[in-house]
Amino acid sequence: MRQLMSRFLCVASLFYFIPTAALGWSTPVAISPLGDTGTSIPRIAAASDGRVFATWRRKSPDWRLFYRERSSSGAWGPVETVSVPWSERPDIIQDPQGRPHMFYAGTGAGGKTDLFEAIRYSTGWVCTQFTNTDTIDEDYPKLGVDSLGRMHLVYTKNNNVYHRMWNGSWSGETYLGQCENAYYHRPDLSVAPDNTIHVTWENRSTFYYRKFNGSTWLPTQVIGTTTNFFAYGKIAAISSTHIVAVTFDQLTSAALKWTCSTDGGATWTPLAYLNDGHYPSLKACGGKAHLVYQWAGSNCIGYRQWDGTAWSAAQRATPDTRWQGWPDVAVDIQGDVHVVYDDDSSELDQIYYVCSAKDNIPPQPVAGFVAAASDQTVYLSWTNPGDLDFAFTKIVCRTDRYPVSPSDGLVVCQVSTAPGSPSSYIHRQLTNGLTYYYAAFAFDTSSNWSASVCASAMPYVLSCFDAKQMSDNLWVRLTNKVVTLVYSASGYAYVQDPSRVSGIRVSGSFAGITVGDVVDVEGYLGTRFLSGLPSERQIGNATVTKKGSATVTPVAMQCRSVGGGPAGPLVPGVVGGIGTNNIGLFVKIAGKVTAKLNDTIWVDDGSNILDPSGKTGILVKCPDSNIPANIGDIVSLSGVVEGSIPVGYPGNRRQIRLGSYANLRIYR
Known part of the structure; x- marks a missing residue:
């Protein structure tokens, strides 16, 4: 018994591999004998050892139930006769002893519809009349089993819904509520992983729900209403908190609607349209709810799954042939989905079976x-x-x-x-x-x-120039670069190669980083845009690691050479730039201050560079407006050439960022 219970607990737990929404499906196979008439109402269950149990009834000649078993290797066994005439509407599970276990409706000695219990022993099927009343029809059984080894049964007595529990023997019945028409409004049952029991039933316009919390049946709730006609309500508890219910609602066409609870059944979402369809069947397994149904406007079976937050897209589980209906679904321990359904494509009403086939189609390449x-x-x-x-x-x-x-x-x-x-x-x-x-x-x-x-x-030591030639969004690692400017408050700095060949702007965090530090920089290449135009290359989201210190020596140049020309298609220069691109480099110029405004001066060495502002000289951005130099002063200064594009200007102007007044020398 301990071994059997261990196998059972594996089935009841949430630890399944569940396939993704996009399933492949096997070719349908008929599992009922050719020649039987009126075969329908199939049910299916997955066992803990990989077997699959299927049952159905035939009408002619004798209204019997039949059973067939699929082995864990996928082979179908012989068709077995379960019951005597007249038998109908079975449900099947694997019981705590590991056996196929059924309840069904049959005609007893009193001539009314009673419930029968069928258990498959090693010697064959044993059927026992479970109820025996002369004036009441017991019908529409639905079974479940919890992880404690208890079986649960809900059924109708005329139009009343009852529950019984097996824990070594069957308990007396507990009244749950009243349905209007047992055929359409039959109960459904789902056992949650925490062993709470969730039951739904209906009448024409109302969708009902009750929960057994382990000791008490909680009050009946209304979880949906309609002005049309409800039928075939189903429920699946995928966890202790997440429960979903689906019902057929006869609108202008066959429609399925759904509602869910995420607090263990205490509250429910408004009933909402899911898709057109009919004859839903819903099972909880592995933390998901699996729904099969008759596809509206077509002749196939539809499949969807709910993961607690959303439904997967609807997909056809079977080919579009002739009428198909009354599907049922089960999921095995490997996560394969098994479906049985009534198919009259041969006009002989056979029971067909499909499963989520092994996908052997490779994905597209990256x-x-x-x-x-x-x-x-x-x-x-x-x-x-x-x-x-x-x-x-x-x-x-x-x-x-x-x-x-x-x-x-x-x-x-x-x-x-x-x-x-x-x-x-x-x-x-x-x-x-x-x-x-x-x-x-x-x-x-x-x-x-x-x-x-x-x-x-081939990995190699990159220069700043090499990095600037690489495409946007590529990650890059620069090593042993020298910091030439830090603006921590604005979140950027400049670094350059020790050889002073090239420099680049870096954005990120620079706590503890100062000018003259030798650093490694890791980050993503990008282009800084100003006034809607590409201005300079930069490394964004950078991590900067200090390794040492070095002397920062500028590259001296004439004002006309500041900025330089472009360096390939990705590295802009300045408008009218000549010579090597030096945006991002620490440079030195000398000349006369030709203009002064707030935190800015213009310096010209005779190159007569015309700034977009109309002033003559190179624009120099200073640390603040307390600039010690005045118009007419002869100065030399060292700073970083940075991108600067005024609105309406076609590209970069020549601009230097002065990091400290220590780098400004005044000769008067």
């Missing part, structure tokens, strides 16, 4: 795979494929050739982000000068992998 080298690092970036069942991207590398499979080489990373989203990874602690060959493989939830997309990179 897009835009880039390997960008920096000092001892390679930044890998890509965009995931849009496949709904995409799971992760795996990148492997070699140093002699490109990998040909996900297992051919060193695993660099395995990144799980949303389908269609951009992703990235930084491969660190690499050897400069050695080429790394990468292959990216997209995987889906069925472990299929895509064709590879390849890229290679």
Whole structure:
């Protein structure tokens, strides 16, 4: 018994692998014998050992119930006869002893409809009359089992709804409420993982709900109303808090509506339209609710799942043939979804079966795979494929050739982000000068992998000039750069190569960083736009690490050379710029102060540079308005060439940012 209970608890728990919304489906197979007439009302249950139980009834010649079992390997056993005539409307579960266990409606000795219990022992089926009344019809049984090994049964007596519990023996019945027409308004039952019991039933215009909290049945609640006609209400408790209910509502067409509770059934959302459809069946398994139904306006079975927050998109679980209806659903321990339904596509009313087939279709490859080298690092970036069942991207590398499979080489990373989203990874602690060959493989939830997309990179020590030639949004690592300007309050600084070849703007946090520090910089390349135009390259969201200190020496130049020309398509120069691009570099100029305004002076060395303001000279931004130099003074100054585009001007003006008045010398 302990072993059986252990297997049962596995089924009752939430720890299933549940497939994603986009399922593949097997080819339908008929599981009822050809030639039977009026086969319908199939039910299905998944066992803890991978077996699947299916039952149904046939009308002619004798209104019997039949059973068929699918092994854990997928093989269907023989059709077994369960009951004597007249039998109808079965429900089936795996009981705490691991056996197929059924309740169904049958005609007893009194001539009225009674409930019968059927258990499959090793020697075959044993059927017992469960109720025996001369004046009352007991019908529409629905079964559930909890993790404590107790079975639960709800059913109708005429138009009243009752509950019984088995805990070694069956309890007496508990009255739950009244339905209007038992055929349409039959009860449904779901056992939550915390062993609370959730029951729904209906009348023409009202959707009812009750909860058993383990010791007491709570008062009846109305969870939906309609001015039309309710039928076939279903419920699924996917957790102790999240419960969903679905009902058919006869509008101008067949419509399914739904409501849910996220507080254990205390309150419910307003009843809302889900989709057109008929004959819903709903099961909770693995933290999700699985819904099957007759697809409205078509001849197929629809499938959706609810994860506690939203419904998956509707999909067709079966081909569009002839009339299909009365589906039922179960999910096994592997997460495969099993569906049975009534199909008269052969005009012989057979019971058909489909399951979520093993997906062997690989996802699309990743897009835009880039390997960008920096000092001892390679930044890998890509965009995931849009496949709904995409799971992760795996990148492997070699140093002699490109990998040909996900297992051919060193695993660099395995990144799980949303389908269609951009992703990235930084491969660190690499050897400069050695080429790394990468292959990216997209995987889906069925472990299929895509064709590879390849890229290679050779890590090396980047100069600021090298970094400025790289595309926006690439991650970059600069090492041993010298800080030339810090504006912590504004969140930016400038660094340059020790060789003074090039400099670049850096945005980020600079606590403890001062001019003259030797630093490593990591961040994402971008372009600074001013007045709607590209002004200068920069590294954003930067991490700056201090490593030492150095003397900051400017590059002396004439005013006409400040800014320089463009350096390729990504690096703007200044309007009318000549010579090497030096935006971002720490430079020194000398000349006469030609104008002064607030925190700005203009300095000219005879180059007669005309500023967009109409003033002559290079615009110099000072730390504040307390500028010690005046118009007519001869000065020399050192500062960083920065981007500056006035509104309406076609590009950068020549501008220097003075970080400290210590870098301003006045000769009068």
